[in-house]
Amino acid sequence: MHILSLKHITKHVLIENIPDPPEFYLPLYGYKGVLKTIVETGQYVKKYELLAQAEDLFSTAMHAPASGIIEGIEIIEGKPHLKLVNDFKETAIDLPLQKSVQLEPAAILEILKQYGIEGSGGARFPTHLKYNLRNEDVDVFIINGAECEPYLTADYALMQNKTEALFKSIISIQKIIKAKKVVFGIEKQNKELVTILKAFYSLCDFPVEIKLLPNTYPQGGELQLIKSITKKELPKGSRPLDHRIVLSNIGTLWAIYNALFHNKPYVERVITLSGEDAVKKGNFYVKIGTPVSHLFNLSASKKERQQIVLGGPMMGKAVTDYKSPVTKGTGGVLILPEIQNEKYNCIECGYCANACPQRLMPMEFARYAKTENTTQLLSHRLLDCIECGACAYICPSDVPLMRSIYHGKEILQNTIAL
Amino acid sequence: MNLNPHIKAKKNSVSAIMFDVIIALVPLVLAAYAAFGFTAIWLITTAVITCLVTDFLFNALYAKKYNSFLDGSAIITALLLSFTVSPLTPWYVVAFGSFCAIVFGKLLWGGLGKNRFNPALLGREFMTAFFPIMSTAAIWSTNSIRNIKDFHLFANDSLLGMYSNNLVFKTTGALGEYSMLFIVLGGLYLIIRKRISWHIPFTILTIFLCGTWISSAYDLELKYSIAGMVLGSIFMATDMPSSPNGYPGMLYYGSMIGLVSIFFILGNVRFEYLSYSILLLNGFTPFINQIFRPRAWGEKVDYAVKTEKIFLLTLAIITVALAIITLHYYDFIKYLIYIYIVYITFKFNFSFIKNIHNPI
Known part of the structure; x- marks a missing residue:
């Protein structure tokens, strides 16, 4: 399926720096599991210092994007984040040099x-x-x-x-x-x-x-x-x-x-800041843990019915708490007007099935998630869905396809767990 | 909180789709006006008003939806229904057909999109069942009220010229069949706008024409209206809720409509061959969707099982077609309609009404 690319807005601008935020919220979760902090509340940390790590199968680590003081763990949108208050001194620790x-x-x-x-x-x-x-x-x-x-x-x-x-x-x-x-x-x-x-x-x-x-x-x-x-x-x-x-x-x-x-841990990435309601648009070096509120204050033309999306417009997540940070998996932050839903009945146009990259029939998920029919959800291969959002993008009736898909997967997970 | 995606395709709502279909149908209204003047317009207007009023009243009463009649689908049903009747049809018959099309064809199923059969064609069958005049030859002798008989865009002296003129404008048959050119242009418009795909009309017409060609080799003369076939295959067989939604399913569905309509013509079904075929296949659409479910990414399909299912489905369709020919021969189709009325009324009362606020 072809969709409007809207890339011309930021395609030919160089990658720029933005000022660091006064506080960071470092995500303490990764591919799976939760990272264990190895610093304490009130502790002073230097830039690049190891703050948290997971030593399980999917081990990974989180480093300080700036120097400052740890202010404990804060739950944002149900997930733990380590709060770091920036002292803007950029005192870095010496990491062993590698050739x-x-x-x-x-x-x-x-x-x-x-x-x-x-x-x-x-x-x-x-x-x-x-x-x-x-x-x-x-x-x-x-x-x-x-x-x-x-x-x-x-x-x-x-x-x-x-x-x-x-x-x-x-x-x-x-x-x-x-x-x-x-x-x-x-x-x-x-x-x-x-x-x-x-x-x-x-x-x-x-x-x-x-x-x-x-x-x-x-x-x-x-x-x-x-x-x-x-x-x-x-x-x-x-x-x-x-x-x-x-x-x-x-x-x-x-x-x-x-x-x-450059001997730098993963504390910074390049993201695109764009969207219809963004004023400052472009590609920026942004520190991991930068809350979207910081980017929003830098960029947005504030309006009613606006939403901030972490990631792309198709698969990204609309944030409810503006403290939600940029993570290592965030490719962009978008400031978009909230979409108005039309809400008609499904007319069986088949657009969703044609748009589905996995060649599934998303309308069937809407039908059977409602009745919680796990047999039908499985036989229509709900678990093959990659949640790309193409079906919901094209649906002329705004049938709650994504809601049904997430709901259906939840039901299936529960029944499989039983 | 809003789930992904956070952008929507533009100008793609249900009403935009309906509007496109109406655009494609308006030229046919003009052709009907050219042929039969205000007689045609009066019938079409009757149908449109009846459909809209019925849609509004029923939705307001049962679903407490006060503006869903504005989605455009009632207008399409009305236009398509009036396109299948003769200009001599009494207005109250058309009004009755329109009422039944909306109520028994759409609303009792639970509203827009949930109907298994094409509402316009169902409305037409209701008219035939309740008004015997609809199946007489007299209703088609329209010579007396015709506005313009011929329209000479090309010189009429050569065979090619006559043929071309007939494609542009030819005043025989039902109200929607006067301009093959407009029908085809409307179809092309819908294909370009991706409101229908070529699969259904193409397979219906190909199989149908192959069928007539084979029959003629056996000296069987088939009586049919080609403009009616094209109109039906572009605008009626492609109705979204009642036709399959994947391309392989569409190809099968179209082929079967083409095949079954040949059977009906051979079985002496004089006027209703195409509407019977489409309604018959409408009934099988859920099974077609199931059997022709697209192969999911990386899925391994057992083609032997699939072939067997298709074979059995085909047998079932042909059996039902033969049954309908028999019922038609004994003039029993109207009892089928009575049974349908009872069935769908019960079904609505005990099941579909619970689902009336569900989008699917």
Whole structure:
């Protein structure tokens, strides 16, 4: 399905800095589980200092984006966040210097783990686990440059302005995964990137390709991207590595570059600030933990019936508490007018089924989530839904499709748990 | 709190879809006016007003929805219903048909989108069942009231010229059938606007024309109205709630309508062949949707099982078609309508009314 890209608004602006917020709310949750804090309330911490970590299977870490004082844990939208009050002195701790170019694979993985590198596309899977192969061969290393969400151009800006950094990052990763080839997936609407990327092919001692992808939504979804590049249709829930594929997001590569070449833990990322009600628009370096209220004060033209969305307009989350922070998986912050729903009956137009990238029939989810019919929900394969929002975007009747999908998945989870 | 997505497709609401269909139908109203003047306009207006009033009253009474009659669907039902009748039809018959189309075709199912059958065609069958005059040949002898007989856009002396003129304007048949050109243009407009897809009209017409061609090889002369076929396959068979919603399902549904309408013509169904075929397949639409459910991403499909299901479904459809031919032969279709009235009234009272505020 084609949707308005709205990327022209921020596509050709350079990445800029914004002032740091007076306080940070550092998310104490990751891909799974909760991070354990290792600092105490009232403690003074330096920039880059380790604040919290999880030592379980999906271990990851959170570092201080600035120096300041810890003011305890605050629950925002049901999730724990560590509050850090910025003293604006930028006192950094000395991290052991690394000579990244000579780093061994094991050492690189250790740095990714210690520096809290996570997938930056949204799911926040710990990167050191993704690259940690057990003697598996990798045929293709896919660089996900398909930023299919409208408005968002953070990955585009990185590809355009930080191309060399991204390539250095890829070369380091290739030392670990040794993929037979590297493929950049970028959308046709961004084809001007091809020449920019090609200029750096010579840095690599492995084959690099660029694959132009259709401008459809959701092209950047993992399964859809793999199909476009390798022709393999992986069922939902399968591990790409089992099919000798590794994928990484542009934002992740940028974080890896900062860790390996600038000795910086993951405390900052590039996000797009945009939306119809945003005044200051563009791509910005933003510290992890920056509350959206800070960005809202910088950018919004304040109006009635407005909403702030963390992420893209299709899959992002509308925040109810403006303290909600930018996380390592946030590609953008959008200030949008609230949409008005039409509320007609479903007319069986089939638009949702045609838009569904997983080829499901979303209207059936609305039908059977209401009656809590788990058999039908399963036989219509609700669990294959990737929650991309394409069905609800196109629905002419504004049938509560997403609500039914989330509700249906909840019912299924409960019945499976029983 | 609002869930994702936070943006919506623009100009894509139900009323926008209905408005597009109305745009596609308006030229046919003009053609009807050209052919039969105010007689045609009077019938069409009767249908539109009856549909709107019925829709409003019923919705206000049972669902406490006071503006849902403005969604445009009642106007479409009215236009399509009036397009299937002769200009000689008495106005009260059209009013009765319109009332039944809205009540028994749409509202008793629970409202817009929940109907299994095309309301306009159902309304037409109600008229035939309750007014025997509707199935006589007399009602089609319209020569006396015709406004303009012919319209010569091309020189009428060659065969090609005559043929072309007939495509632009030809005053035989029902009110919506006078301009093949406008019908096709309306269809193209809807396809471009993605309000219908080509699959259903294309398969109906292809299978139907193949059928007539094969029949003619066996010296069977089939009597049908090609403009009526095109009108029905573009505007009636594609009705969203009553037709399948995936492309493979649409192809099957269209093919079966084409096939079954050949059977009906061969079975001496003189005027109702297409409306019977569409209504019959409407009834099977939920099964078609089920069997032709798209293959989900990464799903493995057992094609042997699927083929068997399609085979059995086809047998069922043909069996029902033969049954209908028999019922039609004995003039028993009206009893089918009576049974339907009883069934849908009970169904509404005991089941559908509970669901009336549900969008699906």
